Amino acid sequence: MGQRCCRFCYKEFEPSRFHPEQRACSEKSCQQQRRSQNRKQRLRDDTEYRDICRDSARKWRTRHPGYWKQYRAANSQSVERNRTQQRQRDLRQRLADLANNTSADLKSSMVRVWWWGPSAGDLANNNLAPTQVFIWQRPRGQQPLPEASCKQHPSGLPAALAGYSNQHDAPPI
Numbered sequence: 609m610g611q612r613c614c615r616f617c618y619k620e621f622e623p624s625r626f627h628p629e630q631r632a633c634s635e636k637s638c639q640q641q642r643r644s645q646n647r648k649q650r651l652r653d654d655t656e657y658r659d660i661c662r663d664s665a666r667k668w669r670t671r672h673p674g675y676w677k678q679y680r681a682a683n684s685q686s687v688e689r690n691r692t693q694q695r696q697r698d699l700r701q702r703l704a705d706l707a708n709n710t711s712a713d714l715k716s717s718m719v720r721v722w723w724w725g726p727s728a729g730d731l732a733n734n735n736l737a738p739t740q741v742f743i744w745q746r747p748r749g750q751q752p753l754p755e756a757s758c759k760q761h762p763s764g765l766p767a768a769l770a771g772y773s774n775q776h777d778a779p780p781i
Contacts, residue, residue, distance in 0.1 A: 616641045
């Protein structure tokens, strides 16, 4: 038969002669992953199996009322860890929803999108909307800019807004 590469740990292994289609090695962690994937696929594809699992959990909850309330009261560290993990899952889901959002047609426009924040790296393919942001902020105590330093090179906010013909073209301030 020949060596095969495990689909989880990528180590070579000898498949069982009784299961020549074997794709995972016999390591405990690889077998756990294989079982987990098989269960998820069966839950997704087999409606009867899904119903049986749902009903089984429902029956257990009716036989053990108040179990989770007692568990959470006794295990505050676990509760906090679960809350933190849920916040991370929620953030990942929101970022995943944004990451490949291509609701705007940007083929004909020259657009630069700048993202700031700790999760900005996860939004590489986001082109939600064409926009341009201008931020003008004068440091405290500094005098306002002069109207114009010369006619060829005007300065200040009035000069920046002078190129806009009507109010709809002007950037938000």
